[in-house]
Amino acid sequence: MHRSIATVCLSGSLEDKLYACADAGFDGVEIFEPDLVVNDRSPEEIRALADRLGLSLDLYQPFRDFEGVTPDLLEENLRRARERFTTMRRLGIGTVLVCSNVGTATVGSDQVAAEQLRRLGDLAASFGIRVAYEALAWGRYVDDYRRSWRIAQLADHEAVGVCLDSFHILSRGHDPAGIEDIPGEKILFVQLADAPDLSMDVLSWSRHHRLFPGEGVWDLGRFVTHLVRAGYTGPLSLEVFNDVFRQTDTVRTAEHALRSLVWLEDRAARLLADDGGAAAHGGAADGGGRASLHRIADVDVPSGYDYVEIKAEDTSGVEVLLDQLGLTFRGQHRTKPVRLWSSGDARIVLNEQHARDLDPHLAGIGFGVADASVAGDRARALAVRAAPRRTQDGEQDLAGFVAPSGLEVFLNDRRDRTQDGEEPAWATEFDRGRTGGAGEITGIDHVNVSHGWDAHDEAVLFYTSVLGLEKPTATEAAGPQGLVRSQVMRTPSGAVRLSLNVAPVGVSHPEHIALACTDVVAVARRARERGLRPVPVPDNYYDDLRARFGLDEATLTLLREHQLMFDRSATGEFWHFYTPRVGRVCFEVVQRVGGYDVYAGDNTPVLLAAQDRLDRGTR
Missing domain, CATH: 3.10.180.10 (2,3-Dihydroxybiphenyl 1,2-Dioxygenase, domain 1)
Structure with a gap:
């Protein structure tokens, strides 16, 4: 499966992060907008560097507080989106992450949110871009991935789908089995993070205490099996906000991050095999159209x-x-x-x-x-x-x-x-x-x-x-x-x-x-x-x-x-x-x-x- 990571996971400049991700063995990266804003290279130069390193630029994120707003604010949001899509085109990125509104939403109507996302989809399509709508765990009205999927369905636009983030789903205690009810082609992106079992507000938990897969308390292997059964074949990408990782050595953290994804693929592949599912080696998908998860040698527990x-x-x-x-x-x-x-x-x-x-x-x-x-x-x-x-x-x-x-x-x-x-x-x-x-x-x-x-x-x-x-x-x-x-x-x-x-x-x-x-x-x-x-x-x-x-x-x-x-x-x-x-x-x-x-x-x-x-x- 295509392995990706958000640049927010790492310390250093955007160039440092790209070099470290390539050296670690990642296939692609998500560009976290603040990393680009503070950088002195043009989007074209960043795109060229990624090309030389063999990295795809998989996602631009985040685009915030878009839907559920008044008509006048919607027009302003579309203006903002146009500027971002122009930047994305210069970078060569084809998918944007749109987070559910946490600050400016005044209308809690799924129909209104869907109509506004349809407008965004029209604009995005004109740039050759897809909109991955994500339910933030602290969204004002939309904080459940199942609701974000209902809204995307109502939007009924070929350029609009959902982004599924394990933190936003599991931190709220939502059942990830419902992922299998979403057509794989409408899951436009997946972000993965583990976390310790903490009792605190979900925003602080998310911003400071996420972990790489295998380090926290969640069964991310099972989470990935739901994605495979849904027919998702896109990137598995890490999005980990953590105060420690953003201070440690960039190269070492990138290697650490890739290790977590290799472990996670192996874990999910074994779960699928145990369940009678397919988990072949190599390639983008198995013969049945499912994503192929790479298995590694069996663990040999010390005696x-x-x-x-x-x-x-x-x-x-x-x-x-x-x-x-x-x-x-x-x-x-x-x-x-x-x-x-x-x-x-x-x-x-x-x-x-x-x-x-x-x-x-x-x-x-x-x-x-x-x-x-x-x-x-x-x-x-x-x-x-x-x-x-x-x-x-x-x-x-x-x-x-x-x-x-x-x-x-x-x-x-x-x-x-x-x-x-x-x-x-x-x-x-x-x-x-x-x-x-x-x-x-x-x-x-x-x-x-x-x-x-x-x-x-x-x-x-x-x-x-x-x-x-x-x-x-x-x-x-x-x-x-x-x-x-x-x-x-x-x-x-x-x-x-x-x-x-x-x-x-x-x-x-x-x-x-x-x-x-x-x-x-x-x-x-x-x-x-x-x-x-x-x-x-x-x-x-x-x-x-x-x-x-x-x-x-x-x-x-x-x-x-x-x-x-x-x-x-x-x-x-x-x-x-x-x-x-x-x-x-x-x-x-x-x-x-x-x-x-x-x-x-x-x-x-x-x-x-x-x-x-x-x-x-x-x-």
């Missing part, structure tokens, strides 16, 4: 963690922590300054290669998958940047990709039987260490990843579209330096849990690796015997535990003795403690009891305050 990588010029401080926690040194890589520590299925890779002047930080995560080749094909189809990895003869060549935060993600499907049990095949590249029998620590429970405010939505899309992770509702925790936003991405089984954290601007939020264990008290006791001083927990916290959970004095004494934290849900308990951080990284040791499946969110502010005291104490 678990292969490893977590920490990188620094000097990782010796991390090794001290790992030894205190009971992990085993498994050896040095035979060709690189990289070491492996493990216990059970918890594998920590310490990398000092190309790390000059770098403090310890989370640099990579490896996941086990069923078929790394298929998973890699999907990532490449989604235009994810490959992560370079230099290998020598006989070493495992893992498929790797760069997440929006810069974290490198590698996929592995090769495992070998060893004396320590089944392990990833790459683990045999480490030698001169000890055998890695499991102690109390059995695996990696979850990993907390920090990134900037400008990367969060892109990161959510990366992990859902590439790896098929789920995205439960985001939470917030209050720290001494502001709110930390957290969203846990996970596999349905919980084998992989990634907590994506957005810290306050200018704050270096620690990242941590949570190690699962069978006996957190034993791990904490051994660690203290080996010199670990865990993050100190204030007595006020334990007093609060007594009030919240009614814990007995023996349990509270045990928790205090080892600086353990505690939580309880309806299905189980959660015991855990934290190490001080080394560089930007710390470790958490966790024990889940029963069916506990959350993350002790009420304990996070306690941790943030304790870490802040430690940081201030070392200045």
